[in-house]
Amino acid sequence: MLSKLEELRAKAISELDSISDPKSLEAWRISYLGRKSPLTQILRGLAALPLEERRAAGAAANELKAFLETSLAQQEEIVKEAEIARAIEKGRLDVTLPGRPTTLGRLHPATQTMRQMCGIFTAMGFEVVEGPEVEWDYYNFEALNIPQDHPARDMWATMWMDYQNEKGERPMLLRTHTSPMQIRVMESRRPPVRVIVPGKVYRYEATDATHESMFYQVEGFAVDKNITMADLKGTLFEFARRLFGKERKARFRCDYFPFVEPGVEMAIDCFVCNGAGCPLCSYSGWIEILGAGMIHPDVLRRVNYDPDIYTGFAFGMGVERMPILKYGIDDIRLFYSNDLRFLKQF
Amino acid sequence: MKVSLNWLKDYVNIALPAKELAHKLTMSGNEVGRIDVVGGTWEHVFIGQVAALDKHPNADRLKLATIDLGTERMTVVTGAPNLEVGQKVPFAKIGARLIDGHTGQVAELKPAKIRGVKSEGMACSEKELGISDNHEGIMILPSDAPMGVPLSQYLGDTIYDIKVTPNRADCLSVIGIAREVAALTGQRTHITEPGYSEEGNPIDEAISIEIADPDLCSRYCASLVTGVKIGPSPQWMQQRLIAGGMRPISNVVDITNYVMLEYGQPLHAFDYTQIKGRKIIVRRARNDESLYTLDGMKRDLNPNMLVIADEKDPIALAGVMGGADSEVIDPTTSILLESANFNNISIRRTSIKLNLRSEASSRFERGISPELAPKALRRATQLLLELAGGKAAKGIADVYPGKREQKPVLLPKERVSRVLGLELSTDRIQKVLASLEFSCKPAGTSRDLLVTVPYWRTDVRMADDLAEEIARIIGYDEIPTTLLSCQIPEQVPAPMLTLKENVRDLLVGCGMQEVITYSLVSQAALDKIDSQGKLRPALRVANPMSTEQEYLRTSLRPGLLAAFASNEKHEKDGIKLFEVGRIYLHRTNDLPEEREMLAGILGGPRLERSWLCGEDTLDFYDAKGILETLFHRLKVKTDFKPAEDQSLLAGKTAEVIVGGERAGIVGEVHPKTAALFDISAQPIILFEIELAKLLPFAGAVYRYRPIPRFPGNSRDIALILDASVAASRVQEVIESSPLVDEVTLFDVYSGEQVPPGKKSLALSIRFQSAERTLTDEEVNKAQQQIMDLLQRDFGATLRS
Numbered sequence A: 001m002l003s004k005l006e007e008l009r010a011k012a013i014s015e016l017d018s019i020s021d022p023k024s025l026e027a028w029r030i031s032y033l034g035r036k037s038p039l040t041q042i043l044r045g046l047a048a049l050p051l052e053e054r055r056a057a058g059a060a061a062n063e064l065k066a067f068l069e070t071s072l073a074q075q076e077e078i079v080k081e082a083e084i085a086r087a088i089e090k091g092r093l094d095v096t097l098p099g100r101p102t103t104l105g106r107l108h109p110a111t112q113t114m115r116q117m118c119g120i121f122t123a124m125g126f127e128v129v130e131g132p133e134v135e136w137d138y139y140n141f142e143a144l145n146i147p148q149d150h151p152a153r154d155m156w157a158t159m160w161m162d163y164q165n166e167k168g169e170r171p172m173l174l175r176t177h178t179s180p181m182q183i184r185v186m187e188s189r190r191p192p193v194r195v196i197v198p199g200k201v202y203r204y205e206a207t208d209a210t211h212e213s214m215f216y217q218v219e220g221f222a223v224d225k226n227i228t229m230a231d232l233k234g235t236l237f238e239f240a241r242r243l244f245g246k247e248r249k250a251r252f253r254c255d256y257f258p259f260v261e262p263g264v265e266m267a268i269d270c271f272v273c274n275g276a277g278c279p280l281c282s283y284s285g286w287i288e289i290l291g292a293g294m295i296h297p298d299v300l301r302r303v304n305y306d307p308d309i310y311t312g313f314a315f316g317m318g319v320e321r322m323p324i325l326k327y328g329i330d331d332i333r334l335f336y337s338n339d340l341r342f343l344k345q346f
Numbered sequence B: 001m002k003v004s005l006n007w008l009k010d011y012v013n014i015a016l017p018a019k020e021l022a023h024k025l026t027m028s029g030n031e032v033g034r035i036d037v038v039g040g041t042w043e044h045v046f047i048g049q050v051a052a053l054d055k056h057p058n059a060d061r062l063k064l065a066t067i068d069l070g071t072e073r074m075t076v077v078t079g080a081p082n083l084e085v086g087q088k089v090p091f092a093k094i095g096a097r098l099i100d101g102h103t104g105q106v107a108e109l110k111p112a113k114i115r116g117v118k119s120e121g122m123a124c125s126e127k128e129l130g131i132s133d134n135h136e137g138i139m140i141l142p143s144d145a146p147m148g149v150p151l152s153q154y155l156g157d158t159i160y161d162i163k164v165t166p167n168r169a170d171c172l173s174v175i176g177i178a179r180e181v182a183a184l185t186g187q188r189t190h191i192t193e194p195g196y197s198e199e200g201n202p203i204d205e206a207i208s209i210e211i212a213d214p215d216l217c218s219r220y221c222a223s224l225v226t227g228v229k230i231g232p233s234p235q236w237m238q239q240r241l242i243a244g245g246m247r248p249i250s251n252v253v254d255i256t257n258y259v260m261l262e263y264g265q266p267l268h269a270f271d272y273t274q275i276k277g278r279k280i281i282v283r284r285a286r287n288d289e290s291l292y293t294l295d296g297m298k299r300d301l302n303p304n305m306l307v308i309a310d311e312k313d314p315i316a317l318a319g320v321m322g323g324a325d326s327e328v329i330d331p332t333t334s335i336l337l338e339s340a341n342f343n344n345i346s347i348r349r350t351s352i353k354l355n356l357r358s359e360a361s362s363r364f365e366r367g368i369s370p371e372l373a374p375k376a377l378r379r380a381t382q383l384l385l386e387l388a389g390g391k392a393a394k395g396i397a398d399v400y401p402g403k404r405e406q407k408p409v410l411l412p413k414e415r416v417s418r419v420l421g422l423e424l425s426t427d428r429i430q431k432v433l434a435s436l437e438f439s440c441k442p443a444g445t446s447r448d449l450l451v452t453v454p455y456w457r458t459d460v461r462m463a464d465d466l467a468e469e470i471a472r473i474i475g476y477d478e479i480p481t482t483l484l485s486c487q488i489p490e491q492v493p494a495p496m497l498t499l500k501e502n503v504r505d506l507l508v509g510c511g512m513q514e515v516i517t518y519s520l521v522s523q524a525a526l527d528k529i530d531s532q533g534k535l536r537p538a539l540r541v542a543n544p545m546s547t548e549q550e551y552l553r554t555s556l557r558p559g560l561l562a563a564f565a566s567n568e569k570h571e572k573d574g575i576k577l578f579e580v581g582r583i584y585l586h587r588t589n590d591l592p593e594e595r596e597m598l599a600g601i602l603g604g605p606r607l608e609r610s611w612l613c614g615e616d617t618l619d620f621y622d623a624k625g626i627l628e629t630l631f632h633r634l635k636v637k638t639d640f641k642p643a644e645d646q647s648l649l650a651g652k653t654a655e656v657i658v659g660g661e662r663a664g665i666v667g668e669v670h671p672k673t674a675a676l677f678d679i680s681a682q683p684i685i686l687f688e689i690e691l692a693k694l695l696p697f698a699g700a701v702y703r704y705r706p707i708p709r710f711p712g713n714s715r716d717i718a719l720i721l722d723a724s725v726a727a728s729r730v731q732e733v734i735e736s737s738p739l740v741d742e743v744t745l746f747d748v749y750s751g752e753q754v755p756p757g758k759k760s761l762a763l764s765i766r767f768q769s770a771e772r773t774l775t776d777e778e779v780n781k782a783q784q785q786i787m788d789l790l791q792r793d794f795g796a797t798l799r800s
């Protein structure tokens, strides 16, 4: 009996070792561990053996059964591993092939820039407001200390609408800047105000690489009891650092806009040459980015804000100028000709 | 304003290098653009004296000139006709870089042999030195020019091109800039009062002056010089005029221009003998009057224009241009010099109307001080006597109806720090203001200041103007940098702004590219999308740049169609563009309605060309899918209904209904319309949504639905029904069943497998209850009820 078991063990193991697929494994299990397998027969026949022999044969047969089961489990593991390895081998991809295209669009670079700018100011407590693009002379000029026949009107070449009032005047125009919203907002609110106005503006201007007849501006202003030029400086310098990088330096120089006093122009140090001088900054080391100033007392009076109680600052900047500087765009007309080869770069 | 540094040095010491001074001027408000160095190329050019002129041995028309440079003598061959012994001339040694008189190119002077004689250099014309265009002879220098000295030391100069802001009339003058330089560099100007001897008769006997319209002329001064010899002005004056951007004409005209550049006061010279009745009347022109101006044009006048007239007729357009009849041309004559102050608005209107904007009008426009008139007049008279001879009448005529007492400006103690955010001592404030020649004294017993503004600063009127003066002189760098410390104001919600931003983000997520097109379009472009003239008339620009941009758009369509067309030419992939922008709709006697619109256009391959994707074409359902995604995300409930539109294809167009109202449209662009825009791709789908119609819904509050706690039960059914039944109606009927949670239409079929005139719709219906797990019997019952309704309403049967 014992020798029969040994024979069985040898045969079973040698067969098992050569099996490499799950199906043959199952067949092996049935033939060696199944209900009709010789081993099961032996185990069933144990009862008929004499006691002495039964004990020895029983132990040996059970030991063999356990051994075969363990061996089967091990072989199953090996077969599974091999299977996975084969699958991996078969499923190799050319990972250098291009991926499946997804469709994600893009915002226009002017929108992107405006969002960035407005985002910086809203984080400083400014509220975004929009206003009309077709305006009255009053808001665009007169209320901003630029009466009829003021020489400063030359600073804003204007497109006038073909509309005459009963007095024969032509008071309707395409706004030349976003500044009229200073008046509109202040007319409808009491201080404190802290507002930012993005929007389209228009100029009577022949277009070329550096001039457009339509572009975007962002206007901002704040009025309260204790606002000073130091606050204007702090607000705008912080804006410049957030937009152009924290290593940027900014400076004010005196400039003139009829609706502010004092008036300034802000420049940042050139990010191409870091102030050393290069073609981008016309060898000055500085790049002008916006105009600003303290709101003129006459403008405050016009909206019934008492300039002895309230002071305020205002600033305005071109939107396209920022990406033009940042990405070295050499023709402003690219913005509104909507060529996808341009738009897709942003 | 072009300013010569040499000229500036007449009035203020300049110790700083030109670049540094330019920086200071720029920072304080007078932006220096270009800096030109005159004589920067005059290396190897010296002042020489013609010591001898000999005949050329081999050529009759050439001469040998011996030029004395003090330490050496050189011989040159010259053909110049104007050389004489004893003259001082610019002499270029070998190696000098000169402008070729004929070609205009810069070339280095090389040793040369002319007709067998060696020439050791060259006497130069003005053109060869780049001083002017004059190439008719050698430039003759004044006799006191120092021999042997480099020409650049004697004639060299630096010219600033200064962008003077519209408020600073005073800075359109050399003296004005000199005052700025003095304040910025801690110096004093040295300006002397012009003086001359008055040997003629009293001026009142020679001329009477009447200002008939004092509102347009606040002061009129005149002087008279008899026996003036007209001729060219001296070299130094011509040079300064050229540096200032003006053309030398004759001594008299040049003097008026010179003094204008120097003082900022425009002047005019009349031929005194042409003034009829010895009378100057400053008055409005009459309607029937006209005047031949100096440029030979006949100008029709009207009462909005101010003229200088004699007893009979206008002889000049005040402050704008002189008349041809009183122009100074006789070789010897008497000159009446005018120095007046005209109303800035009147001058601006007249000069713009006649398109005669000049150096003079640009100064008057800005509002110069009437106090300047007699000072500039005396200076011009002095120069006239010095350079053109003659005798000056005794005194000057001076009519000054617009004299105003100048009130000092009150500068409250705290104002400077309130505006600038910088504490300054009263002492410092006074010092800075004094550097600009403002004088301060205490206002009563308070610590406020009373500041007397110098007459030339017509722009300074109030305390904040003084704050700017202080800031720009001490420099803005000294102002501290602080962040707003006050309370953040209450913010007003802006739902349209939020909606627009959301719409942009969602459409970008749907794979669309945002474009921004011009608000101004052509009539032709509007006609292309509105051949039947259904849209409201567009607002026209009175002074358009071109017909391409003449009308405010009443639709976003032309811009988008044009953008599609131009991109189609080079894009291989599908094009999906959208714009969020305004259209402008006419309103009577009011600003137009600026309506916020969304429009999109798409066409071409559905997916980027790739080894993984097929080559399907974008169609109506792509556009609709994008809109559905958009509205779903905005939480706006919409219906789509068949509709018609003049630019879109019938049967492939739907209107978008929101809240029972039409909010927009989506459809396939009519091939005729596409052709008008030169679009070749087909189909092109366009959509257009009026954003305000979404607002009441987009911002609405909504509540979340709990996730079902019990399993749902899905059933697929296939229906056969009339082809004309709208799928949306079938869906509505199914959705009306209380147990139905979601219906998905997953197949639409018509063809061989179904009878003619019928179609098959395959739908997946998910039944769901919030309270319990549905039994099969319940679902069966619900499904049967649905089938009964579909049968009743549409004659639908189940497809077997």
Ligand SMILES: [Zn+2]
Residues within 6 Å of the ligand: A270, A271, A272, A273, A274, A275, A276, A277, A278, A279, A280, A281, A282, A283, A285, A286
């Ligand atoms: Zn640079």
